Amino acid sequence: MRYLLLVLMALSLCVTHSLAQAEWRRVATRDGIKVYAKAVPDSKIKAMKAECVLDAGLEEVIGLLLDVRAAERWVCHTKSCRLIKRVSDTELFYHTEVSLPWPLDNRDFVTHLRVIRGENTPVVTIEAPAVPGVMPVRGGIVRISTSINRWTLHPLPDARVRVEYTLQVDPGGHIPAHVVNMFACRAPIETFQNMRKVLAERKGD
Numbered sequence: 001m002r003y004l005l006l007v008l009m010a011l012s013l014c015v016t017h018s019l020a021q022a023e024w025r026r027v028a029t030r031d032g033i034k035v036y037a038k039a040v041p042d043s044k045i046k047a048m049k050a051e052c053v054l055d056a057g058l059e060e061v062i063g064l065l066l067d068v069r070a071a072e073r074w075v076c077h078t079k080s081c082r083l084i085k086r087v088s089d090t091e092l093f094y095h096t097e098v099s100l101p102w103p104l105d106n107r108d109f110v111t112h113l114r115v116i117r118g119e120n121t122p123v124v125t126i127e128a129p130a131v132p133g134v135m136p137v138r139g140g141i142v143r144i145s146t147s148i149n150r151w152t153l154h155p156l157p158d159a160r161v162r163v164e165y166t167l168q169v170d171p172g173g174h175i176p177a178h179v180v181n182m183f184a185c186r187a188p189i190e191t192f193q194n195m196r197k198v199l200a201e202r203k204g205d
Contacts, residue, residue: 024049033192040168047168050188056199057159058124062115064199065126065151068094074194076187079106084134090115095135098144100175107171109144110134126151130169142173163192 024036033052040047054061064070066089071081079099086092097108109130116125130147137143147169154162165188 028186028189030189031193033189035188043168043170045169045171047166048188049164049166050192051162051164052192053156054161054163054192054196054199055159056161056203058122058153058155058161060199060202061153061161061163062124062126064195064202066090066092066113066115068092070198071096074191074198076190076194084110090117093131093134097141104175105140105142105173107144107173108138108141109147111149122155124153126153142171144169144172146170 024038026034027037028035031052033050036049036051037046038049056064064074068081068083072078075081075096077098077100079097081094081096084093084095091112091114093110093112095108095110097106100106110132111128112131113126113128116127118125128149128151130144130149132143132145147167149167150165152164152166154164156162
């Protein structure tokens with residue numbers, strides 16, 4: 001949730017028609033986590049994609065993504081995350097504040113998360129775009145109003161899930177594009193590493 005976003009610099013992946021036709025370039029690999037980048041027309045910020053396999057069942061992964069408060073433990077750079085409104089068991093709005101190093105201002109955003117299950121496929125898609133106008137802008141924090149996030153969950157045998165996370169974001173304010181792109185490569189890896197730890201801990205509870 002507040003994915004990814006994964007967060008400001010972690011905020012950098014998207015699935016639009018035009019992006020789907022372009023080519024991804026692998027920019028990082030660690031612990032079985034693969035990160036890809038792709039130039040976006042009319043933007044200095046690259047689209048990003050991360051893939052990995054989680055040792056957890058489909059419902060466990062969905063449950064973690066719907067657990068707003070838990071995001072503070074595993075989503076990289078997340079300072080706080082709180083529920084605004086729960087529409088249903090598969091739809092909610094939440095607010096995230098992202099910590100950035102001095103002298104950059106923190107960012108925040110409101111996410112509208114929806115779990116989408118297909119009728120003829122086991123694959124589950126979770127859409128989590130940033131939405132404007134839900135909460136007032138706070139002083140000293142830059143509001144991210146444009147961010148397209150998508151989690152695609154592919155169930156695998158032996159209670160595992162292959163996850164594909166994509167994000168494209170406009171971080172707002174002034175942040176050098178090379179800084180955003182640099183951290184966007186690191187954040188997905190740290191996020192998935194943390195996600196694995198939290199899922200393992202939940203299995204042990």
